[in-house]
Structures are given as structure tokens and as C-alpha cells.
Amino acid sequence: MAIIGIDLGTSTCEIAYFKDGKPQIILNDKGERITPSYVGIDTNGDIVVGQDAKDQFIGRRQFTTMEYKRLMGTNEKIRLGDKLYFPEEISAIMLKYLKECAEKYLKEEVTEAVITVPANFNNNQREATLNAAKLAGLKVERLINEPTAAALAFGLKNIDKNLKVLVFDFGGGTLDVTVLEIFDGVIDVMSSYGDPFLGGKDFDERLCEFIIQEMKRRINFHVAQDDFLTMSKIKAAAEEAKKNLSFDKEALIVIENVYSNGNIIDFKIKISREEFEEMVFDLVERAGYIIDKALEDKDLSYDDIDLVLMVGGTTRIPLVRKYVKEKLNKDIKTEINPDEAVALGAAIQAAIMSGKMDEEKGLMITDICPYNLGVASVAEINGQLFADVFSKIIERNTTIPTSKSKEFYTLYDNQTEVEIKAYQTLDNDCLFVDDATFIGSFHLSGIPENKAGKEAILVEFSYDLNGNIKITATIKSNGISKDLEIKNQSSLSLDQVIEKMDAIDDSWKKSRLASKYKITIETAEKKIKQMDDIKLKNELFDLVVKLKEYIKNEDEENADLIDGRILDFILDI
Numbered sequence: 146m147a148i149i150g151i152d153l154g155t156s157t158c159e160i161a162y163f164k165d166g167k168p169q170i171i172l173n174d175k176g177e178r179i180t181p182s183y184v185g186i187d188t189n190g191d192i193v194v195g196q197d198a199k200d201q202f203i204g205r206r207q208f209t210t211m212e213y214k215r216l217m218g219t220n221e222k223i224r225l226g227d228k229l230y231f232p233e234e235i236s237a238i239m240l241k242y243l244k245e246c247a248e249k250y251l252k253e254e255v256t257e258a259v260i261t262v263p264a265n266f267n268n269n270q271r272e273a274t275l276n277a278a279k280l281a282g283l284k285v286e287r288l289i290n291e292p293t294a295a296a297l298a299f300g301l302k303n304i305d306k307n308l309k310v311l312v313f314d315f316g317g318g319t320l321d322v323t324v325l326e327i328f329d330g331v332i333d334v335m336s337s338y339g340d341p342f343l344g345g346k347d348f349d350e351r352l353c354e355f356i357i358q359e360m361k362r363r364i365n366f367h368v369a370q371d372d373f374l375t376m377s378k379i380k381a382a383a384e385e386a387k388k389n390l391s392f393d394k395e396a397l398i399v400i401e402n403v404y405s406n407g408n409i410i411d412f413k414i415k416i417s418r419e420e421f422e423e424m425v426f427d428l429v430e431r432a433g434y435i436i437d438k439a440l441e442d443k444d445l446s447y448d449d450i451d452l453v454l455m456v457g458g459t460t461r462i463p464l465v466r467k468y469v470k471e472k473l474n475k476d477i478k479t480e481i482n483p484d485e486a487v488a489l490g491a492a493i494q495a496a497i498m499s500g501k502m503d504e505e506k507g508l509m510i511t512d513i514c515p516y517n518l519g520v521a522s523v524a525e526i527n528g529q530l531f532a533d534v535f536s537k538i539i540e541r542n543t544t545i546p547t548s549k550s551k552e553f554y555t556l557y558d559n560q561t562e563v564e565i566k567a568y569q570t571l572d573n574d575c576l577f578v579d580d581a582t583f584i585g586s587f588h589l590s591g592i593p594e595n596k597a598g599k600e601a602i603l604v605e606f607s608y609d610l611n612g613n614i615k616i617t618a619t620i621k622s623n624g625i626s627k628d629l630e631i632k633n634q635s636s637l638s639l640d641q642v643i644e645k646m647d648a649i650d651d652s653w654k655k656s657r658l659a660s661k662y663k664i665t666i667e668t669a670e671k672k673i674k675q676m677d678d679i680k681l682k683n684e685l686f687d688l689v690v691k692l693k694e695y696i697k698n699e700d701e702e703n704a705d706l707i708d709g710r711i712l713d714f715i716l717d718i
């Protein structure tokens with residue numbers, strides 16, 4: 146069974162797999178290499194995904210969504226018609242579609258994937274991505290960072306070289322800059338910095354503003370914010386013009402059928418590449434600042450970089466290329482298709498994990514924790530005591546997996562408990578937790594009564610290869626300890642995932658085997674909701690997903706096997 150690689154992008158998605166010693170793109174059911182990240186509901190009330198959803202965007206703006214990746218890990222809901230969805234539900238619909246495309250193309254069942262996320266995705270966003278995969282019935286072998294994946298795709302072709310590479314991944318919604326070293330077949334990620342809110346979308350918005358201004362100025366047409374039809378036309382035209390300006394010196398923007406002084410007209414306006422470049426120059430400069438931040442951390446200079454790898458659709462903009470090239474005074478590599486590099490890299494990672502990649506050819510990768518992680522503490526700054534000081538435990542750009550710990554002491558006499566509050570931040574100089582992102586907290590009690598400062602609590606942070614954070618606090622004098630896996634910050638809990646799952650894919654219910662295993666599934670799902678242990682909860686959940694998959698494929702033999710395992714599991718707990 147193939148493990149596929151998925152680039153779940155803000156504006157486009159790509160899927161790939163590893164075959165004949167190299168990663169290859171999987172075509173979607175339209176025969177395309179690229180799938181637009183759109184999801185919608187059509188006039189029949191059916192869900193449409195990809196190009197079909199993009200095609201209805203202008204006419205059915207309120208029934209179509211895009212750029213939901215930017216909402217992953219938040220509690221914001223997405224409205225499609227009269228229904229509200231969690232961002233991970235929409236992502237799940239997309240992932241399920243990609244899974245089905247892969248199954249059609251490979252003519253085999255696909256249940257496992259490596260999915261890529263922006264390097265600067267925080268824990269909540271990663272967790273939301275994992276939940277989306279769960280909803281789509283995909284077991285995620287590994288989440289890998291997008292620039293790291295791109296580097297893998299490049300590294301495979303340059304395995305015999307020793308190079309320091311700067312990966313500049315400028316996509317639809319995010320910018321990630323990662324510096325890595327390829328050395329003896331090992332790709333060692335050294336540092337990474339990003340802006341989760343800077344991407345091609347922002348370039349589109351500049352053009353939208355321009356079009357809206359010009360419509361007002363030239364034909365006295367005021368676009369209302371809730372005029373969805375016109376807004377979607379403008380948005381589509383803006384993106385098209387932006388893309389054309391990457392190839393041509395001038396683009397013609399046409400907004401069809403707008404009312405002007407009682408007439409319906411087509412609004413037309415030309416824009417030159419120079420005008421466009423002026424409009425977006427500050428965005429490009431912001432991208433330059435991110436490069437400096439990525440280098441700064443490891444005291445690297447422009448001279449240390451051997452080459453720059455351009456990834457992501459926004460790097461097609463000539464100004465972006467020119468700016469980066471001139472800033473670093475380096476060769477720019479565009480030999481790997483910027484839209485596909487990330488998915489190809491994910492497929493390589495999948496191959497490494499499933500042992501499909503030739504051992505001798507070797508290719509190892511080490512990644513880093515993109516954040517400073519720490520806790521709130523009371524500490525002295527310039528001779529004065531402050532509460533809520535950010536006390537760093539894992540430093541940004543530490544190679545993962547990693548575990549680091551720090552000791553803290555009781556603050557007052559007879560203190561018997563303590564609250565551990567964990568935070569993350571990109572900022573190396575962050576002083577107070579107010580400027581960091583809260584990621585979770587827990588109480589530890591059982592501290593023996595003692596004088597202030599006499600009892601020590603050891604706080605350990607671990608960061609694993611998937612970006613999961615585990616925090617353990619231990620009272621040193623008596624060994625009492627408690628831990629917290631930072632996994633519950635996502636907008637959807639595992640219980641909610643179970644509830645939503647059948648709404649997204651209830652095809653198992655249509656199988657002739659459904660009735661045979663229905664009770665097992667219902668019992669297991671009820672059990673999962675009652676369980677406290679996250680690890681066991683997830684294990685049981687994975688078994689249920691597997692069972693549904695076998696039911697769907699009418700594979701009774703394997704379904705029986707899993708059915709038995711689920712029953713044993715339930716009896717054991």
C-alpha cells in the first residue's frame with residue numbers, strides 16, 4: 146500500500162508518491178497536477194472540491210470557500226450556505242478528495258499519508274491538520290515542514306554535494322524561510338523563520354484595492370463590501386492579472402457586467418508590471434526581513450549561503466526573484482517546479498519511512514523546533530521581581546526530537562501546589578508571556594510543606610518529530626510528577642472528530658457489511674468519548690477508522706480481524 150505525500154496548500158494542493166526510485170506527481174481526477182484548494186456546495190446541495198468549486202466561486206461566493214488553511218487551529222467557523230464548518234472539516238473534505246484521486250490513479254487503497262505544514266505552524270495548527278486527516282480517514286505517518294520537504298526534493302538530486310541552501314517558500318498564504326545544510330546525504334535544517342500571514346493572497350489584495358479605487362474614480366462605481374458577486378469577480382481578475390504580469394509587461398483587467406449609471410458595462414483597465422511592482426514593494430521587503438531573521442539566529446551571513454531554492458507560486462513573480470537574488474547575491478534555483486517541490490518531498494519522506502527508498506542512496510533529514518518554548522515564572526529583571534516572565538526551556542531552532550528541562554523553586558512558605566503555564570514564541574527576546582502564545586497549562590500538587598525556595602520542581606519539555614509537545618513537571622524531593630501532552634488546543638476535540646466523521650464520509654454505512662459491525666463501531670465510539678488517556682483514545686480511534694475502511698471495501702476477512710482487536714481492546718481497558 147502506498148503512503149502518499151500531500152501538500153495541503155492555502156491556494157493549491159498537490160499529491161505525490163514514490164515510484165521507480167523517484168517521487169512523482171499523482172494526477173487528480175481531472176488529469177491535473179495541481180488542485181485548487183477550494184471547497185463548495187453546488188446547486189444540488191452536493192459538496193464540490195477543487196476545480197469544480199473554483200469554477201463556481203464567482204457565481205456562488207456564499208457557497209464556496211478558499212484560504213481556510215489560514216484559519217486552521219482557530220475557533221473561527223466557515224459558512225457555506227446556511228451551515229457552519231470548522232476549518233478542519235473543510236480541510237478534511239479536501240483531503241478526502243485528494244485521497245480518492247490518489248486511489249483512482251494508483252488503483253489501490255490509500256490510508257496513509259505524509260502531510261506538509263508551514264514550518265511556522267504552531268501546535269494548534271498542526272493538531273488541527275492531524276484532525277482533518279483523521280476526519281478524512283487518513284493515518285498521518287508524519288507531518289513535515291513544507292520547506293524541509295522542498296529541500297528533500299532538491300536534496301535527492303544533489304545528494305553528493307555539500308551545500309548550504311536557503312529555501313525560500315513563498316506560497317499563497319505563507320512565507321517560510323529555512324536554511325539547511327546538505328552534507329554526506331544528510332539534510333540538516335539549521336534555522337527557520339516565517340510569516341504565516343504573508344503570501345500571494347496579499348499581492349492579490351493590493352490589486353483588488355487598485356481595481357476598486359479605479360472603478361470608483363473612472364465609472365463612479367462603489368463596490369459594497371457585501372456585494373459578493375462583484376467582489377469575487379474582482380478577486381478572480383486580480384489573481385489572473387498578477388499571474389499574467391509574471392510573464393507579460395502589461396495586463397488587461399476586465400470586470401464583466403457591472404452597473405454604471407443605469408447601464409451594464411464591462412469595466413476594463415490596464416496595469417503595467419512597473420505599477421504592480423510599486424504597489425507590492427513593501428510586501429517583498431517584508432519577505433526580505435524574514436530572510437534576515439532566519440540567518441540572524443545562527444549568525445549566518447549572505448556569504449555562507451551557497452544557493453537559494455525558490456519554492457511556491459509567489460516566487461514566479463519576477464520582482465520577488467530579482468529582489469532575493471540581488472539581496473543575497475546568489476544563484477537562484479528554480480529547477481524543481483515551485484508548485485510541486487513540497488509534495489514531491491513529502492513523497493520522499495513517505496518512501497524513507499516505508500523503507501521504499503534505497504538505503505545506499507540514503508538521505509537523512511533532521512529538522513528543528515521553530516519556536517521558543519517555555520513557561521510563565523516569577524523572575525528577577527534588573528533587580529526587581531516580576532510575575533509572568535517567559536522562561537525559555539527549548540530554544541528556537543533546536544534539532545528535534547529534543548527534551549530540555551529547567552528547575553523552578555517554590556515561591557512562598559508551605560506552598561503545596563503550582564500551576565505550570567506553557568507558552569511559545571518566535572521572538573528570541575520575549576520577556577513576558579503576554580507577548581507569547583499560550584499553549585496549555587496544568588496543576589501539580591503534592592509539594593511537601595517547606596520554606597520558600599526549598600522545594601524544586603523540574604519542568605521538562607519534549608518536542609517530537611511531528612511537532613508534538615509534552616511537558617512533565619516533577620517535584621524533586623518526592624518524585625511526584627504530572628505531564629501534559631499539548632494536544633487539546635485544537636478547535637475540534639477527538640470526540641467532536643468522531644461526531645463529524647460520518648458527516649464527511651458515511652460510505653461505510655452503505656456497504657453490505659455495515660450492519661454486521663455497527664454495534665462494534667457504536668460501542669467503540671462511545672468508549673472513546675469516556676476515555677481519559679489520550680494515547681489509548683487515539684489507538685482505539687485508529688482501529689475504528691481501519692474497520693470502517695474495511696467495511697467500505699467489503700473486506701470481511703480483515704474487518705473481522707479488526708473487529709476482534711477492537712473488542713479485545715475494549716475488554717482490556
Ligand SMILES: Nc1ncnc2c1ncn2[C@@H]1O[C@H](COP(=O)(O)OP(=O)(O)OP(=O)(O)O)[C@@H](O)[C@H]1O
Nearest residue numbers: 154155156157316317318319345391457458459461
Ligand atoms: N505565474 C504566477 N505569478 C505570480 N503568482 C503566481 C503565479 N502562479 C501562481 N501564483 C500564486 O502562487 C500562490 C500559490 O502558490 P502555492 O501553490 O505554492 O501556494 P500554497 O502551497 O497553496 O500556499 P501555502 O504554501 O502558503 O499554504 C497563489 O497566490 C498564486 O496566485
Ligand SMILES: [Mg+2]
Nearest residue numbers: 154316457487
Ligand atoms: Mg505551499
